[in-house]
Amino acid sequence: MAILEARGLTVDIPTEDGVIHAVRNVSFSVKAGSLFGIAGESGSGKSVLTQAIVGLLPNADIGGQAWFEGRDLIGLPPQEVRKLRGGRIGMIFQDPLSSLHPYYTIGAQIAEALYLHEKIDRRDARARVIDILGKVGIPSPADRLDDYPHQFSGGMRQRVMIAMALILKPSLVIADEPTTALDVTVQAQIVALLDAMRRELGTTVILITHDLGLLSSVADDVMVMxxxxxxxxxxxxxxxxxxxxxxxAGLLRSSPANYSPGSELVPIKGRPPSLLATPAGCVFAPRCSDALSDCAVQPPPLRVYSDGVESLCWREEGASAAPAIAAPSPPAKKENGRAAEPVVAVKDVHLTYQVGSFFGPRRSLDVLKGIDLTVEKGETVGLVGESGCGKSTLARVIAGLTRASGGSVKLLGQDIGALDGARWRDMRRNVQLVFQDPFGSLNPRRRVGSIIGDPYRLHGEAHGEERKRKVRHLMEIVGLNPEHYNRFPSEFSGGQRQRIGIARALALNPSLIICDEPVSALDVSVQAQVLNLLRRLQRELDLTYLFISHDLSVVRHVCDRIAVMQGGRIVELAGAEELFANPRHPYTRTLLAASHAPPVLAGASDRSLREMRMVAS
Structure with missing residues (x-):
């Protein structure tokens, strides 16, 4: 029995540039008690679709029907939809920190739903909140009830969001990218929690994500948009x-899990189309490597296959899924039969912070506890571990942004702790960073030419036309159009913005580039493009990378060696393939067990055609 059934949904959003056709004639059915997955790249309409259903797009023109428990949500008055939203339909959003109000305790924010939808006194509300916090895995819920969001980790904040969505025992929960920014172990905990709530409370879950590995492991039914x-x-x-x-097939083919480590990935070519105009033929035709002559001029038919899968496509035989496996890149360069001098040598590094309030007692917090690590010239060393283990802190120490409390960090043979200001400023050019958020790390008020040229300006190199020429050359190297020199970051896609950050890092020809979660915020197809770019630049420019990530399939693909961090220590360090094939430390085995890789594509589809019928695209 379906708890939610959408029929011919369309969503048009008026903007200054015109009407955005965000959703076009989408139909689907969600069975009660199931986990329904919605996948697709950013801008595919996943979130807009569900927000339109629950009345969160008041200015949009919404057509079609969305039947929930016998009522069409599209035709209901706003006040009726508000009663259902929260009471019968819960929402879990992507970023728990921005979704939770920093000025109110988590108990007060969860209880707010009770006061809005039920007549309940404070004592009963407090008991209900404590009970639901315990069910979602918050330890000592009675003690944490009056804490604020900033006092919780990312995984704990997401559990609070789940508790907020479940407090009224809704029959349907919509989870919009609930695990995107979380570590693999926390991701596994959140997914297991949603599955447990589904089984214990009978709650139906709609999971929106671009993580195909995660979706393939939990979804009963899937819709790709x-x-x-x-x-x-x-x-x-x-x-x-x-x-x-x-x-x-292209999304699955873009995953590093389908390739031998170090080989060239095959991303989906091109970019998604503008939604301001509906194309005459198949909307995917310009990017499709299997496109037929009819694809560009006529809407595709709906094909129903013998296993029940429906596809909006002109092809009858199904998609070709096998990736082209390229040979892996050569290992790090050697000199005279031995490895070159390490670019970075970290020896027994400790870092201790003094924490506590101004008026209260202060205590020492050990963040790094005796780190030993070397990075050879031309290789890529990965750092993996849960949030708070010290990965990014170690990167800041190596980059000279944070001074270690003990031990030494040698960059190109020089101890950076012993350098004075002028000498360190000169040495600083040898280590650059590429950050996680390609938009947040770029000044939105400055043009990309100025952003990429900043290293030249700060180090007094390449003035005037010479600087402009070098910046254009860098843009060309990373695959950006040099003619876009004067554009602002907002005029570029996410993948292009990450390329801007990479170009800026390359400006001074550094000996080491630290990549801190450089692809975690990107769609899988864009992720493949950026990983290919990093690998190509390493080969052509003899670059050395320290690569931080929580995506183990990415780390396995790009890294020569992997260091596993836990609690401020490196608990295991081995070659990438050796670590995956024979993990020695229990924590490493826990990380590997928690990861979800997309299914490996073995070859072309052998699905037989059962029925074909024409529909409007």
């Missing part, structure tokens, strides 16, 4: 085992 259209729809096992649509 692109540019506002439903491209593929069916049982999760059938869709991921043998994708029918070239777009689904």
């Amino acid at each position: 692109y540019a506002g259209h439903r491209m593929e729809y069916g049982k999760g096992a059938a869709v991921f085992r043998s994708p029918a649509h070239p777009y689904t």
